[in-house]
Amino acid sequence: MYTRLFQNHMVRREVPLDPIWDFHILSSSGEKQEEYKMLVPSCWESNPNLASYKGKAVYSKRVTFGGNARLVFKGVSHTAYVYLDKKQVGYHYNAYTEFDILLQDIPHGEHLLEVIVDNSFHEESALHVSNDYHSYGGITRPIVLEEIGEMFIKNTHFIPNQEDGKWYASIRALLRNLSNEKKLVTLKIKVGDDEISFVDKVLPPNAETLLENRFEFPAATTYTLENPKLYMLEAKLFDKEKEVDDLIDRVGFREVKVNGKDILFNGEKVIIKGVNRHEDYAEFGCALPIEAMYRDIEMIKSLGANCIRTSHYPNDERVLDLCDENGILVWEESHARGLSEEQMRHKNFEKQSLDCIKEMIESHINHPSIYVWGILNECVSNTEFGRSCYAKQFELIKHLDSSRPVSFASLEAHIGSDLCLDLVDIVSFNIYPRWYHETSVKDSLYNLKKFVNSTSGAGKPLLISEIGAGAIYGYRNNNQEKWTEEYQKTALTEQVTTILSDEELSGVIIWQYADCRVDKGWFHGRPKSQNNKGLVDTYRREKLAYHKVKEIFLSY
DSSP states (O other): OOSSSSOOOSSSEEEOOOSEEEEEEEOTTSOEEEEEEEESSSOGGGSGGGTTOOSEEEEEEEEEEEEEEEEEESOEESEEEEEETTEEEEEEEOTTSOEEEEEEEEEEEEEEEEEEEEOSOOTTOSSSOSOSSOOOOEEOSOEEEEEEOSEEEEEEEEEEEEETTEEEEEEEEEEEEOSSSOEEEEEEEEETTEEEEEEEEEEOTTEEEEEEEEEEOTTOOBOOSSSOOOEEEEEEEEETTEEEEEEEEEEOBOOEEEETTEEEETTEEOOEEEEEOOSOBTTTBTOOOHHHHHHHHHHHHHTTOOEEEOTTSOOOHHHHHHHHHHTOEEEEEOSOBSOOHHHHTSTTHHHHHHHHHHHHHHHHTTOTTEEEEEEOBTOOTTSHHHHHHHHHHHHHHHHHOTTSOEEEEEEGGGTTTOOOGGGOSSEEEEOOBTTTBOOOHHHHHHHHHHHHTTSTTTTSOEEEEEOOOOBOTTOOOSSOOTBSHHHHHHHHHHHHHHHHTOTTOOEEEESOSBOEEOOTTOOTTOGGGEEOOOSBOTTOOBOHHHHHHHHHHHHO
């Protein structure tokens, strides 16, 4: 199963895993109850008998392999306990980030692989709480089992920068030696027609080794939004003359910087015309097949948008691959939405948040489409404790990747009280004039800019990270009532045109691209138990506002 839009290995072998797994609901005491067959990947809500199930379930499958292996999960929602032959070999929390489990010296033969999955809002969960989107259950993204030898390439990271019209890149490679002996290896990396090498490097026994250097790429073509030129980054590991492992990724040569109030992409000012997008589709929940991802990207391109914000969590990497290919900018966001200070004081909040950031960046750092890292949407950036949380998370991001700007979407209610605008490169606010209040968009922007200019956010790019209005697909009348398609069209017309005509702003990201399911408890103000502010509904049927926004986006 391809976990990306291209092949990741030519040398490292993947063990085929049949997509149909045995599946049992688990009682509170852990006893197996109802039995089903379940597709992997998928949401268990796709089964009509489990459409609202919250709790634990176990996936099981017999797999034939042996030796050393990596078991890679691209996403399990949201807590996973992994067992091999009834022995726990792994644990992971968070639905939206990749994790892997290293299996060493496994006897060759048939083995029982089991994954216990829990999507309940249990007491150990700080980030997955009842929210304005649905926490689905299941192995929701691809899973792959890789056979490895004594040494393997864990990851490669590629950070490009331009100097005097020439492209350079810092390349880091993390290698793992599983043997009890030190190894002398050579790592060869090819990017396009250029090949660089780390020659005769010593790998200590039972340890990870980081190789890092900066290289010039004189023949590189710049990655632009109009011509998104991508290069395969092919890393090959040699023990003497024998090739023992490989890892293939995809990169682009581009730079993102902030200069005063402007966001610069390759030195040129870019105005953001974007949409917020949840991974949620009527038939598939959050486990979208590639066909549905492709359709979303094509519809967003047709809209005239140049940006997607992954609200409010890291996305399936195949979506990022499609954005790379299509020159669509991505604000990728770590997982958290609307948490109170009490929730952020949860005993696991700090660890679970920092783990999510680390896993997001380590997995996705090579995507040229990602232009900003975001955190903590609409959380308590207006308290001293909240500020300490924001500061710690931004510190980690800058440590992992200093090449991209950082931001967070502040709450409209925090205009006048936000304490964190000095921590960001791009100031971003979610505002809802003409929906939650009747203030004109012009007056709302005036109040926002007046506040920002009185703080340490002055002189930075200012982005409207959410704005919009709700409409139920097919609900039509001429009375300009809220929830009608006509009112949504009218509100978005004023919102988007006012923002894009304001030269002090860096753009707008509309809330949202498509309607999405919400958790129970959010039915107040959420007809049909959905967030209905999408330009299209959960089936991607276009509302009137879609066509109006398209007209506006294409005119700017």
